[in-house]
Amino acid sequence: MSPPPVEDPSDLSVREMYEMFLDAKQLDYTEETLRDYETRLRQFVEWAEDGNEIERMGDITGWQLEQFKPYRQGQDLAPTTMKGQMTALKVWLDYAADIEAVDDMLPYKVNVPTLTQTEETDDTLLEADDAKALIEHYRESQVEYATERHVALELAWFTGARLGALRSLDVGDYQSADQLIWFRHHPDSTPLKKKVDGERPVGLPPETCEVLDVWIKSVRPDKRDGDGRRPLLCSRQGRPSVSTIQNWIYQATLPCVASSCPHGKDPRSCEWTERSKASQCPSSRSPHQVRTGSITWQLNTGLSFEAVGTRVNSDPDTLRRYYDKASDVEKLEQRRRAFVEKLNFESDDS
Template identity: 35%
Template sequence: MSEDLEPLPPAEAVNLYLSHREPELSEKSLENQRYRLNSFISFCQEENIENLNALTGRDLHRYRVWRRNGEGDGYGDDGVSKTTLRSNLATLRVFLEFAAGIDAVEQGMRERVLLPEIDPEEEAKDEKLSEDRAKAILEHVEQFQYASRDHVILALLWHTGIRLGSLRAFDVSDFDPDAPCLELRHRPESGTPLKNGKAAHRTIAVGEHYAEVLQDYVAHNRHEVTDDYGREPLITSEQGRLTETPIRRTVYQWTRPCMVADCPHDEDPNDCPYMNRDRASECPSSRSPHGIRRGAITKHLRDGTPEEIVTDRCNVSSDVLDQHYDQRTEREKMELRREFLQDA
């Protein structure tokens, strides 16, 4: 350990780092950084590392293995994907560079964090919600919670393939029941920016059935509230526009297989810890909002929807579509091309 280092507990160092990054990061990015570094704090607590000055390359190797095995995240024996592991370690490297700059760790500690190599095809095969599961979930919610907020959240995410941030950006006035369609607009000045800014402006067609669901939701189950900017949000809580966290919680809750079918992990729902809403995301088979988006886009493509229509509707470039969303096999693509040429 260098004599030039100044003692600093890991948790305090992480707080200093996040405060340093706060002005330059979006709220979502800062939340992601905090989440990833919380795992490192947990590791330090388990290993009794109370002072970052004592951190060694061997500790970092142990953390890499610890995190790869899913420790600190509730994954247990299933571990985490290479993509998740890489993002965690990449964030740790930036943090350690900051820590070296404030004399908390030795210079060069950043380079001792080895990032896993990821094959582009493997990286693209992240989890998605399958069409069969989506259909079962929507049929169940439609039967037992018709036109509820949960029903609208799940139906719109699947039907449109939009991002979570786009879903919460809708106002009541953005819904035209006569068309029927939804207008999506970038409004950063009033709290609802879109990922791709004004380039994400578009009008999204809504099927007649889901238009009826939306009308019934607005008429009977939407809270009559405005947000902090005087706008009337479409997806609401009693306090105003629904934030991202409860939307994620809703998705994780409903995508647990045991909500509509048998548990594939042989767990008893009465005893399973993941039946707690706050732990639904830890279920190995639950899916994130992005998993719904990936599944919805894949369904559009498998149904033969032209790629240019999918890229416009879902606001995704062709390159990103091919690498991260298109999970069709080469044979599926060939069969669709054959059908297109036969119909031409």
């Protein structure tokens, strides 16, 4: 998209600047990050166009930015969502200031909330016991073994990978004999969040490999994507979209799959069991919540933050702050495993 033919960039409409920003950042951001900016900034664009007297970028004032904040807060957003909303707005205005569409100081007038560590983290995750029950159900099922949702859940849980990384996998990235899978960066089609730094092999349990072997040999649609690659997670149309994989995960984690409904509903008539409505079930889990649960579980097994960080492509400090959802007792057990032998009198030669 070429820039609109205007002499003064401050005359650009809010929507024109929104579209220019998304176009300019296509090479800088992954598809998932770009989609986040598109969603968050669209809220401001629609608010600005809806009778708030902002016809051009030059009309935006600090007062209007402050008015937008309570408008979004009034929609009962989670603290982290609100922070993401205002951070995206500031980044967008930084871009606008760089091309002289707004005053240099305007981005600094965006009031980005400062959150406590408790507010920064979302405690919703797929619990290890629930993951175990679900995965055991799929492994024992004659009907659902090695289906799309089963394969997606096995990969998400036992790698702890991000959604974009799962989508990037090709059949050739899986090495059955070595029981591992490679995550690789394809910048023009399926980029990893940390690009080349995100490339890594991840070991898989033998049972997961058995599932993948059956999936590839007997279940996976024989399709290629637009680049001629053979996606590991594959639909009848080829490489699935992000929303399709999200839906597979939501369906895979419906609690009634492996146990009775915790909400008192009959799965035979419950609308949440419909393919397009699984995300509405309060107890189904998103790919990010599966990742969080997986990371917590891996840490609870005694793996170090460094080892888990390598597997899931995240630095140890980030894991400690955002992903380690272990209880205080579980954290005590993690520390105890590392030092209990040193604290044992019997190991003291003196």
